Amino acid sequence: MLEARALSCVREDRLLFKDLSFSVDEGQILQIEGPNGVGKTSLFRLLAGLQPAYAGDVFWHDHAIASIREQFYQQLLFLGHYTGVKPELTAFENLRFFQKMHNPTQQQDLWAVLAQVGLAGYEDLLSSQLSAGQQRRVALARLWLSDANIWLLDEPFTAIDKKGVKVLEQLFLKHAARGGRVILTTHQDLQLDNQMFSTLSLRKPAPEQQYV
Ligand SMILES: Nc1ncnc2c1ncn2[C@@H]1O[C@H](COP(=O)(O)OP(=O)(O)OP(=O)(O)O)[C@@H](O)[C@H]1O
Numbered sequence: 001m002l003e004a005r006a007l008s009c010v011r012e013d014r015l016l017f018k019d020l021s022f023s024v025d026e027g028q029i030l031q032i033e034g035p036n037g038v039g040k041t042s043l044f045r046l047l048a049g050l051q052p053a054y055a056g057d058v059f060w061h062d063h064a065i066a067s068i069r070e071q072f073y074q075q076l077l078f079l080g081h082y083t084g085v086k087p088e089l090t091a092f093e094n095l096r097f098f099q100k101m102h103n104p105t106q107q108q109d110l111w112a113v114l115a116q117v118g119l120a121g122y123e124d125l126l127s128s129q130l131s132a133g134q135q136r137r138v139a140l141a142r143l144w145l146s147d148a149n150i151w152l153l154d155e156p157f158t159a160i161d162k163k164g165v166k167v168l169e170q171l172f173l174k175h176a177a178r179g180g181r182v183i184l185t186t187h188q189d190l191q192l193d194n195q196m197f198s199t200l201s202l203r204k205p206a207p208e209q210q211y212v
Pocket of ligand 1: 035036042043
């Protein structure tokens with residue numbers, strides 16, 4: 001179980017959210033919703049352990065994630081706004097780099113994975129020569145290689161066309177069906193007709209509570 005317990009987040013003396021608690025069990029897909037600036041990315045940074053919470057904590061199987069960093073990061077794939085795609089490498093080389101770093105014994109066919117994300121024919125182009133959506137697809141291709149249980153995806157559909165969104169939705173359902181967890185933000189309405197899918201809306205605190 002991944003749990004946020006009574007999380008509060010403050011940025012530059014401004015309270016973004018307070019006492020936020022929720023849990024994500026295996027097989028669950030959770031969409032974090034809310035208007036621009038409400039604190040979705042900030043919440044993701046807390047869930048990924050990149051920043052300590054102002055109050056509260058994040059727990060993985062009842063252990064605060066800061067106390068089990070190594071175990072936790074083996075289970076986490078975090079895709080943020082910055083994709084980490086290296087512009088000087090081709091699409092194929094980027095994916096091979098990721099595979100060697102994270103899953104060196106894996107034998108998955110990277111050409112097939114790139115075809116899955118619609119990059120057949122673009123494998124050997126430098127990533128700097130790919131469109132924004134294609135670069136995003138290179139980053140998203142990592143999901144096909146990942147053994148991580150928790151997929152934390154901040155705006156994964158940015159620059160992705162409708163067909164690409166459908167492919168990703170199917171992949172999320174498949175990941176959930178095998179016991180994985182997906183937590184994502186998106187401003188799109190997802191077509192996930194699945195009982196394991198739920199949403200959590202972040203709202204701005206009342207004006208009198210906004211400053212600490
Ligand atoms: N590095 C930072 N330093 C200070 N304040 C920040 C920083 N990053 C974000 N903020 C502030 O925190 C608030 C929440 O930002 P955040 O990026 O978490 O929102 P969001 O809900 O993800 O927005 P969006 O939908 O636009 O991506 C914003 O008001 C922003 O100004």
